[in-house]
Every structure is written in C-alpha cells, then in structure tokens.
Amino acid sequence: MFHVKHFDVVVIGGGHAGAEAAAAAVRVGARTALISMRKDRIGVMSCNPAIGGLGKGHLVREVDALDGIMGLAADAAGIQFRLLNRRKGPAVQGPRTQADRKLYRQAIQALLARQLGLEIIEGEVVDLIDGPNGSVSGVELLDGTRLSAAAVVLTAGTFLNGIIHVGDQHRSGGREGDVASVRLAHRLAGLGLKRGRLKTGTPPRLDGKTIAWEGLDVQPGDDEPVMLSFLSKAPQARQVSCGITHTNERTHDIVRANLGRSAMYGGHIDGVGPRYCPSIEDKVVRFADKTGHQIFLEPEGLDDDTVYPNGISTSLPADVQHDYVRSIKGLENVTILQAGYAIEYDFFDPSALRPTLESTVMGLYFAGQINGTTGYEEAAAQGLVAGANAAAAALGRVPVLFSRTDSYIGVMLDDLISRGVTEPYRMFTSRAEYRLHLRADNADQRMTGLGLAAGLVGSSRAKTYNDKMARIGAANAVLGARTCSPQELQSVGIGVSRDGATRSLLQVLAFADTEWAQIDQLAPEMVSFDDETKAQVWRDALYAQYLHREKADADTLRRNELQRIPAELDFTNLPGLSNELASKLQRRRPSNLAEAERIEGMTPAALLLVLAHCRKANAARAVGQ
C-alpha cells in the first residue's frame, strides 16, 4: 500500500542526536516525524550510563540553554551527581551525572511526547526519496510507507552496517539487542559521499548482587549536587554511590595471553583506532608498566542490579572476559550478564558538511556518531543543530549558525568541518581557544539569546532566563557603581595596597580571598540578592580581567567568520592561486574566510586573494551582475 504522509522534517533514528533533532525541529515550528526501528528504545544509552563531564558537560549545558532535552532528562534520571574539577576554577568545571538507564529513557520519551507537532513512527527506513536537482525529498519505510519532507535528518548512530564483535565471533547488529540498518546503509553508500568505518567498544555488564562491595573504595556523589539543566533545582531520584576497584597484574597477564583472540587485535575489524585507549587490551599493551588500571563500578539503575564497570571495554571472547574480570578485586565471584563487545559501523566524512550540518545532498542533514563523533552529548548537540537548521530550511528561515568564539557546539562543528575525522571525535575543554569565555556556568548567557532569535527557546525557559538576566544585571550595576578606596576595603578585611586607587566592587570580587560577607558590608543592597545570582556574578567577575586576552583573538576570528564566501565562487579560476590550494578550496568549499584559513597549507597571500575576489563578487552582485 502506498501511503504518503507529508512533513516538514523527518528524523531518522531515535538516539541522542535524533531525539534532540526532532525536539528542536518542532520547537522551531516544523511538522516533524521521528522514525525509530523500535519506539521503546528511544532514549536508550548504549554504553556508559552517564551524562556530562569535561567538555561534554559544557555541550549539555549549551543544548539545555537552547531549550534542548538532554539536561532535563539527565537531572530527572541522575542518581549520582559530581561536579568535575570542583576545586579548580569555574572555567574548567564540568557537571556530570550517573543516570538510571530506565529513568533516562522514560524521561526522554516523556519530553518528546510533550512536543506538539511531533509524530513518532515505528519503522525501518530503507530508502531515500529523490527530489529535484539531486536533493532528497523524503524517506521510504520497509512496509512501503512513504514520508515526504523538505528536509531529512539522518542520525543512525552505530547502526549503519553495524557489526558486533565478540572475540572472533561477529554478527550484524546496531547495538546489543538491536538489528543493524543495512538497506539504508546501502542506499547511503550510493550517494557518493566519502565513507569510512569506525569502531567503539563497551565493557561487560555485571550482576551487582555478585560483587563484593565491602572491600572496595566508594565514590559518593557531591553533597551539593550541581544540575545539568539551568531549569532544575535538585535531583529527583534517590542518590547512590559508585564503587572503585583496579585491574592487577593477573588481569593483565590474562588479557595479554589472549590478545590474538581479541577482535580489536585479531585483525577482524577494519575500523580506525584512536590515539587514546578505548579498551583494556589497548591499556595493557600501550601502558605495560602500569600495574593497575582504575575501574568505576557504576550502578545502572535504582531497581536494577546491573553494574557497568567503567574502564574495561573489550572485544575479547566471552570466556576470556569471564577469566580476566574474575581476577579483579571485588569481582572474584561476579556473574557477567552481558559480554563486552566492539561495534564497527559506517561513518561519513564530516568535512563535506556545511555549518548547518547539511550534506552535499541538498535537504539531507547528518548528525551524531555517523559524523565520526563519540559520546551522547556530542551527538545531542549535533542533533539540535541539524534539527534546527532542517526546520529553518523547510520553513524558509535563516540558518542557525554557531561560532567557535561563542560555544563548544561551534568548536565541534568547526573542528569536524575543517579537519574531518581520523579517530572518533570527543570534546575536551582544551579544544576551545576561548575556554575562559566558554564556561558551563554561562552557557545560558552565551546561547539562550541566540536560541530565542532562532525560535528554539520556549516561553517557559525564556521567562526563567530573562528573570535571571535581570537579577544578574541589577547585581552587576550595584557592584559596578560602588567604588571603594583602599582604606574602605581594608576596613572590612580585604587586603589591598594603599596605592590610592579606587576600585569597583566588581574588581574587588575577583580578588582571591574576597568573601561575600565583606562585600555585603560595603554594599548592603547586596543582601537582597539570592545566593545563585551572587555566585554567577562572582564567576563572571573572576575572569573579566583575563577575557580581554582571549577577546582580541576572538574578535579577529569573528571578523573572518563574518566574511562570507559566495557559494558559487570558482576557486579554480582565481589567478595567482596555486593549483594545490585552489583544488583544496574547491573541494572544501569554505563558507567564510575563517573556514578557509583553517585549510591545511593556507597562506596569508592566498587568503588575501580569496578576500579580494569575494569583494569583487559582492560588488558585482550589488550592481546587479
């Protein structure tokens, strides 16, 4: 039966990227369909049951600031919250939470169900429908259903030609318990996009009832949990602690003796391996001198005895896993509920993507693991970008763009598009040049305004945000206006040199040992402000003096980003440009000067030529060609 349904945006895949993409598209105002092979698996965490961290936590906050759903779901499902780098400065603090798998899945599904205008369809996408000019105009399902759409967002995760490896056994699968997507993978292969294979591993799952917890170290959550979402006040679920153990020499000997039987070392996988150590096999081989590797024993749920041993991902055969796991302290009698495995899957070179995540096939957007990233948070951020832009394109609005000067989302997009991927891309704070500006605590200040302009932010969050900004603005005004002499400061115990210079209280806040009690004495109005406002004002003041160092660079970069390169500019016909650079530019098609600058081998002279030609092209266009 040929049943055609019409949508503005269709999202293929209900993982972390797909869920955010669908939610974002709906918020922008598009009639959206989310297609998943199994409705009940939407929001499943395939691997580590945790959200956030360093770099990743920043991405979650940004997605949340744009009214995304990951932060809210994490807070609803979080059973152990830890703010990483708590003792270091705010710029490098990353909120993280261990989540109850089931609660997280339910939270995501509930949040999606709340979105009016979103239809969730259970089915397998097996084909894309061609549109005019080589574009995509919809999808076809296994049962023959056809869905037409102005834009299609692909978020297939690890499912495309997914192959699960355990030792020397392998079988097709998108992840444990799910079938792979083969027909769609075949269709995509025919699009002529640059494609590769990546692999990722996961550890065995353990029965917590069979773990000897008494002898092990404990890692509790923070006494004062920091939430992932700006809208959350406190954890909702019961809080638990994690256990800590270590591998030992006997563990390592077992692993070493069986390396040849590991799918990752036995030559069974063609996918690329990363610089870091994704598996216990890597750790044991590359860092042979280490006598023990740390393992975090993470409970997967409040009413679930399954434990996730973070740190021993593997693709060794099941019997070897049994042996080496049982050699570990506390796990001598453990039962393995599910063997660890490696999964390899198709991914597509992201350097061919536009900053909106639209591919070279018009109307087709790529987001998540298929772009070569790893991590739920990286996927969610891309999903939001792709979904927002797919909706914007479908509705004839301007694209939603991100800059690396303002967000980790921008850093990630720029990295993927400028450099492509040779190993699974994971976010770290060190990737950001403007780390002092791109903090987790000010993600809303950086992003919510952009979200409002793009139609991504709903009224509830807008109100919360505006109220917060008003409070912060008022506090800053009070502190900025109040200037103090050195004597005044010393009278409340703030040590400054008697140099006669007056300082505003905002400057004084940035001093290392200033306490709010002292500030309140000098500016009594401050007592009327709540603790959270004061904390944020303090964080902003702390870095103000350093930001100018980053700002000069950021301004130059932004200037280059604003210099757009016309899409039809033919680089091969620019005289004065070397053949090598011309072909690189032609292939990459940078959309602005900053992107062009990052192409390998780019010289100042070549950039000047490109800039000159842009001006000429713009002048011609202004005159009317």
Next chain:
Amino acid sequence: MGDTIFALASARGKAGVAVMRVSGPQAHGALARLCAVPAARQAALRQLVWQGQVLDEALVLVFDEGASFTGEASVELQVHGSLGVIKALTQALAAIGLRPAEAGEFTRRALENGRLDLAQVEGLADLIDAETEAQRRQALRVLSGAVGKRAEGWRKDLIRAGALVEATIDFADEDVPVDVTPEVLGLIDGLLTDLRREIAGTSVAERVRDGFEVAILGAPNAGKSTLLNALAGREAAITSEIAGTTRDVIEVRMDLDGLAVTLLDTAGLRETADRVEQIGVTRALERAGAADLRVFLLDHPTETLLMSPRAGDIVVQGKADLHPGPDAVSGRTGQGLDQLMARISAVLVGKAASVGVMTRERHRLAMIRAVEAMESARHQVQGTDGAAELVALDLRRAARALDVLVGRVDTEDLLDEIFASFCIGK
C-alpha cells in the same frame, strides 16, 4: 581592528633611505611620542627622539583616516637606511605599543577599506608568500644556526608543558598524575632561561660578529687547503700531497669587504671505506649544508660532485696551473683569487641585505611576548590551586607568540602528547 601596525615599506638592504609605514588608530599618537606631528600630507623634517636619544633625522608624512594607503590613520617615516637606525626605530615603536605587521596585513587593511583593487592584490600575492617563508628560514639561520635547533626544542617543551596542564584539566576523572607542577615549572624555567638569553642578544651579536660561513668543497687533494691558505694569507690548514689529510673541518676567520667571513676547509669529499675518513666526509657534508655559501673546487673539469650546488653557490676549476681556463683558480700561483674573492663577496653582501633587521626584530619581539606570557604562567602555577586554566591560557599565548619561530602548536599536538603519555580511555 583595534591595533596599530608598522613595517618597513621600502626594499630591504643597504640603501640611502628606508621607509617605515605605520597604520592604525594609534599611528598619529605614536608619532607624537617621537616628534611634533606635522599637518597631513605635508612632508616635514623632524628629529625623532625616544627616551632622550635622537634616533634619526627623518622626513615625516602624516595621512588622515580615509586618505591613506590602508584607509586608516597612517604615518610614513623616511629615515636613513642604516640597519642600526631601523633597529632602533623598530624597538621604539614596539615599546610605544605598536605591533609589527603580519605578512600581508597592510594589504589586507587596504583591501578591506576598499583602497586596493583585485589586480593590485594579485600582483602582491606571490611577493607575500615568498617573504613569509624565506624570511622565516633566513632569519632563523642568521639569528644563529643553533637557535634554529633550540627553537625545535622550545616547541617540544611548550607542547609538553601545555599537555601536562591540559591533562590535569580534561582528564581529572581518569588516572593522570594530580600534581604536574614540578615538571611544568621545570619546563617553564628552562624556556625562560633560553629565551632571556636570546633576547639579551648574545647570539644575535655573535652571529653578526662571526658573520657568514663559506665552505670550500672538493675531492681530496683538489687544492682546497692551498686555496684557503692563499685566501686567508697564512698557513692555517695542513697542506700535504696525500689525499685525505684534512680530517676535521678547519675554520679561518677573515674580513672580506667589511663582512666577517669564516672559511671552512672540509675533508675531501669522496666515497671511502676508511671509517675515520668517512666520518670526516660526513661532517664535511653537514657543515657545508649549514653554511651560507659553498665554493666547489673542481679537481678536473668533468668531475661529478658528491653534493649538489645550490642556487648562488660557486663552482670553480682548481689547480689553474695544471688545468688552465678563464675562471680557474690556483692557490699556488694566485691566479683567479681576486675574482673568486669578489664573487664570494657579492653573494654574501646580497645575503646580508636580504636578511632584514625587521625580521630579526620581529623574532626578538616574539620572544619578548613569549617571556611575558611564560612569566605570567609561572606566577599562576605557583599561585592558589585552581589556576590551571590560567596557566593553560598563558602557555597558549607563549606558543602563539613563538609560532614565528617554532611553527604552529595546535590542540592536536597537545592531545598527541597527552595520549602518548597517559593511559586515557574508558
């Protein structure tokens, strides 16, 4: 555009006049620190005075915003073309707070303000490219051969220090050492010592004092030592009839047309089974490769050379008494020596001119900025806990300041170092 830039606008090298161009919001203000500012577009003679010293008497031209090469407020200073004047003026402008222009920056500003058209830019493009790379290589070598090597070491230390700090930030929840302070401090201190020494100018001065190196190459017994002795006017090398005498590289310093030149007499270049001689040959090739100029002395006209001459190198037929010819030289009879000296001098004078004081100064200023950044990093490292991100920022600023010497240091370089050193991964 916030900052004000400056650069030499005239051709490099010994000339009567050098033109320094300044462009940006502080251009007129900077000029006011050196002399009384004349009215726009009226050339005026001024004494440029900085910190009580007269730098030079110059012809000064002031251009207003909207009516200059770049479209920004600009100043042109026509000073005497001596290296000393240019260097002093550069230092004064930097001290005032101006920045040496990047390659193509004036052109870029002119372009953005609509003052240049496409054809003009196309013509300039090649020139900018040639300038950047050649300048960098040449300046590194003139600073001192050793500096180039040290710059490579600086790069490694910067990456290591940066990687250590970033590891404690990004992988706090994995098994990385908590306290990397001792190693980071050690690296910073080492870098500071090296850079401060360079800035103090000892090696720059050394190179200017020692001048250029000219290697004399040729087959064994081609007459190299005889030639060197004749050029230097004394029996510096051991000359003998047996091939393979000069096992080590002999150096002779001399003055050639006002330039300090070191002549290198190398071991005879030939394929040999003798291990000691082999070492000599290898050393000869290395030294010759690093020299500013190579003079190939042919034993006979159809000889094949063990090393290829580079552009500018001189190839002459030796033993003119046995193999007469128009360009042949003979250390023994003195034939052709004057012409050879003149040729060597011409090449070296050309090189001295092309190096450019600006480039050396740019490097010196880069090192000064790097020292400032690293002193700040050091201060942060020893400060209260929680300054890791500030240390990281300062280390990045230092790396960026030095990238003209050490090349670009990227996040990927830091990640390479982190993953190679620490077991990261879940």
